[in-house]
Amino acid sequence: MKQAAAARLIPISEIFGPTIQGEGALIGRPTVFVRTGGCDYRCSWCDTLYAVLPQYRDEWQPMSSEAILTRVQHLSGGHPLLVTLSGGNPAMQPLAPLLEQGHAQGYTFALETQGSIAQPWFADLEVLTLSPKPPSSGQEMRWERLERCLTAACAGSGNAGPQICLKIVVFDEADYTYAREVAARYPELPLYLQAGNHTPPHLAQEIDTAGILSRLQWLMERVMADQWYEVRVLPQLHTLLWGNRRGV
Ligand SMILES: C[S@@+](CC[C@H](N)C(=O)[O-])C[C@H]1O[C@@H](n2cnc3c(N)ncnc32)[C@H](O)[C@@H]1O
Numbered sequence: 689m690k691q692a693a694a695a696r697l698i699p700i701s702e703i704f705g706p707t708i709q710g711e712g713a714l715i716g717r718p719t720v721f722v723r724t725g726g727c728d729y730r731c732s733w734c735d736t737l738y739a740v741l742p743q744y745r746d747e748w749q750p751m752s753s754e755a756i757l758t759r760v761q762h763l764s765g766g767h768p769l770l771v772t773l774s775g776g777n778p779a780m781q782p783l784a785p786l787l788e789q790g791h792a793q794g795y796t797f798a799l800e801t802q803g804s805i806a807q808p809w810f811a812d813l814e815v816l817t818l819s820p821k822p823p824s825s826g827q828e829m830r831w832e833r834l835e836r837c838l839t840a841a842c843a844g845s846g847n848a849g850p851q852i853c854l855k856i857v858v859f860d861e862a863d864y865t866y867a868r869e870v871a872a873r874y875p876e877l878p879l880y881l882q883a884g885n886h887t888p889p890h891l892a893q894e895i896d897t898a899g900i901l902s903r904l905q906w907l908m909e910r911v912m913a914d915q916w917y918e919v920r921v922l923p924q925l926h927t928l929l930w931g932n933r934r935g936v
Pocket residue numbers: 727733734735736774775776777778800801802818819855857882883884885886887888924
C-alpha cells in the first residue's frame with residue numbers, strides 16, 4: 689500500500705509563477721510552470737539541464753499531485769489559470785491524477801515535451817506542444833514515437849482532445865531544413881520556429897541577446913525568402929526579458 693502511494697510521487701525540479709509563457713502558441717499567456725525532473729534526451733544546447741541530469745536529482749522534490757496542486761493554488765492566489773507542465777520530459781511522469789484534480793478546480797493544462805514518450809493522459813490536456821529535436825541537438829529523430837504521441841492525444845473518448853502544435857528550435861540551416869521536413873509531414877498542425885539560444889547556462893557565462901536576435905532575424909528572412917507563409921517565427925520571450933534566469 690505504502691509502495692503504491694510512493695509510486696505516484698512525481699520528481700519536481702521547480703514550480704514557479706505566475707509568469708508569462710515565453711514560447712510558442714501561448715506566448716504571452718499568464719501561467720504557472722510545473723517542471724518535472726528527469727529526461728530521456730540530452731540535447732547539446734538544453735537550457736534546463738538542472739531538470740535533466742541525474743546529478744541534480746537531490747534537488748528534485750518527490751511530490752504527490754495533491755501537493756503540486758496546493759502549491760499551484762498558493763502561487764495563483766486560488767485563481768484558476770493555465771498550468772504549464774515542462775521539464776525535463778514531463779511525459780515520463782504519472783500526471784493523470786494531477787490533470788483530473790486540477791480540472792475539478794478549474795485549472796487548465798499545457799504540456800511541453802519532445803515527443804519521445806506517449807501517454808494516454810495526453811488526451812486530457814488542453815494544449816500539447818510537441819518539440820521534436822533538430823540535428824543541432826545531437827538527438828536521433830524517431831518519427832514513429834512522435835506519431836504515437838499524436839495518436840495518444842487524439843484517442844480520448846471523453847473530450848475533444850488537446851490543441852496540438854509543433855515547436856522546433858532552429859540554430860542553423862540543417863535545423864531549418866529539418867523544420868521544413870516536419871512541416872511537410874504534418875501540414876495540418878500549426879508549427880512554430882523558435883530561434884535557439886546558443887548561450888544556455890552550461891555553455892556560457894552570460895546570455896548573448898544580440899546573437900539570439902540576429903539568429904531570429906536570419907530565421908525570419910530565411911522563411912520569407914522561401915515564401916513559407918504558414919509558419920510562425922518566435923524568440924523565447926522570457927530569455928529576452930530575463931536572460932538565463934531560473935524561475936521566470
Ligand atoms: C527545456 S524543454 C522541456 C520540455 C521538453 N523536454 C522539450 O524539449 O520539449 C522546453 C523547450 O525549451 C526548448 N529549448 C531548450 N533549450 C533551448 C535553447 N538553448 N534555445 C532555445 N530553445 C531551447 C526545447 O526545445 C523545448 O521546446
